[in-house]
Amino acid sequence: MSAPHHDSTSPGLRAAFQAAVLAVVFLCAALHVGAARAQAFQSLAPHAILLDTASGTVLYEKAADELMVPASLAKLATVLVAFEEMTQGRLTLDSEIGISENAWRKGGGVSGGSSMFAQLNSRIKLSDILRGIIVQSGNDAAIALAEAVAGDEATFARIMTERVRALGLPKSVFKNATGMGDPQQRVTARELALLADHIIKTYPELYKIFGEREFTWNKIKQQNRNPLLTMDIGADGLKTGNIDEAGFGLVGSAVQKGQRLIVVVNGLKTGRDRAQEARKLLEWGFRAFETRQVFAEGEIIGEASVFGGTKGRIGLKAKGPVSLLLPRGSTERLNARIVYRGPLTVPVQEGAEVGRLLVTRGDVKTLDVPLYAAESVEPGTLQSRAFDALMEAATGWVRKVLKRS
Known part of the structure; x- marks a missing residue:
């Protein structure tokens, strides 16, 4: 509390x-x-930051401005582009997104990575594609969205980078929509926290998708990968990530008594460490500070x-x-x-x-x-x-x- x-x-x-x-x-x-x-307070995470969203106060940081591998945390920028496309009227939640062979092979179930398990050549409403990206961390959904918006994933990644630059985030560079490994794809913990803050404040209704506990597609039910959602600490988003180069990472947010905190941790050795460090940071932030x-x-x-x-x-x-x-x-x-x-x-x-x-x-x-x-x-x-x-x-x-x- x-x-x-x-x-x-x-x-x-x-x-x-x-x-x-x-x-x-x-x-x-x-x-x-x-x-x-x-x-x-000391965190085991090699990269970490804790942000109070109302005042903008940074409560804790550790290597928060050093470049790091985002893994699927990059999908926050992917989702940002989709939200902005809807604001501009170029997409709606009912827009149909096609699943190309590239999206199916590179990001689908046959790829062995996180997937929505979308069927080849099917067309899926954007509302479901977003849940495939946010809840299931589906690489197939992210690639399909990129192709629908920009024609190809590389062009979409340039748009991702341009959009975060427009938010005043100068360091992060995106090379794909999924967070798959790329030597040039890098972010910082501080910029991820500020990106999450922007999404929460600018798109409050769409942000609710981040708090959904599960999503079923193609008769396959998957639980939300965010471990904070089941901890009874007021968590309502955002995203996890993990590839070998990045370790285990998480961007999370929780609200207690009207106060919202955003936490970012990355580079941890296990999923359990990721969950524990994020929780400890949030609980300490709610308990140890006064406005x-x-x-x-x-x-x-x-x-x-x-x-x-x-x-x-x-x-x-x-x-x-x-x-x-x-x-x-x-x-x-x-x-x-x-x-x-x-x-x-x-x-x-x-x-x-x-x-x-x-x-x-x-x-x-x-x-x-x-x-x-x-x-x-x-x-x-x-x-x-x-x-x-x-x-x-x-x-x-x-x-x-x-x-x-």
């Missing part, structure tokens, strides 16, 4: 956090967040310099309140900094994304929040622009001198 959450922050923590962030624009300010010894709000909605978080405008500085704010989860009774320090490419050039439009608030807790990249201009800034007078140009030139000269010294 999860512990109750607290949506307010003590005046001392709030003041310390705000003072640290407002002190300078590029900063690393140490923040005390408690008085007792921090809770520690603190550090900035209210609309509150100025920091400032950015502006070049050539009617104002030399502009306030930055998030789109909503900024909260994060902290270990109960922790003595760990938070390091906060605002990052932007500056000075900003005019015109600057109110609401434009211009920077990010980055918060770390030890080695954990705890929070990454987009920051937006709190107001518009128009070009200044010719005299003010000339002065700004002179100051920027001088600042650049000082930077070069310091770099050489």
Whole structure:
């Protein structure tokens, strides 16, 4: 069971956090967040991450940005493309997907891998194809979907990569729709967690398929391969994976008392290890953290310099309140900094994304929040622009001198 959450922050923590962030624009300010010894957690998984979806707080990470082999975890991107195709009106749940000889031989029952056991040359509704991919991890279903959308699997894989790039995930590369081994097909645990978060929030109705316990096709009943679904911990998705190069992996999500966590583990030696490590991470996350709000909605978080405008500085704010989860009774320090490419050039439009608030807790990249201009800034007078140009030139000269010294 999860512990109750607290949506307010003590005046001392709030003041310390705000003072640290407002002190300078590029900063690393140490923040005390408690008085007792921090809770520690170690996972056996070579790659792992635990994410709170409401605040975006990373509760735990281990080699979360290192490239790894996804195996069938790649099918999350396969499903993403299908969901987006439906949103664009190019597919519906009733669309019929043909099972080619390539899909049947490469991914069907004759292949020896995970399969939906679709019949050669049959046509299957997309609603069933999705269950074949999600519940049964069917390679035949994934290949058939790829061919229906893009004509061939290689083209579909390029689309998969393009779609995750559009979500701001720069590292993951897909080479097929199934997760079968390929030397160039790699992902990171962090990007899988963010991909899962996007699917859950963007397609809540379609996401329900991930929680279905079993699916029968061609008179063959298969259980959902996600072991978390039977553990009575609030799990409702997402996907498992396993090939020799990857080990055993899982992307899972669970909800307790309105809080949703996403866990990713990969590289484990057995399916039992995979299930135990994912469960331990989720249970620890629900139990060991409390929510603190550090900035209210609309509150100025920091400032950015502006070049050539009617104002030399502009306030930055998030789109909503900024909260994060902290270990109960922790003595760990938070390091906060605002990052932007500056000075900003005019015109600057109110609401434009211009920077990010980055918060770390030890080695954990705890929070990454987009920051937006709190107001518009128009070009200044010719005299003010000339002065700004002179100051920027001088600042650049000082930077070069310091770099050489």
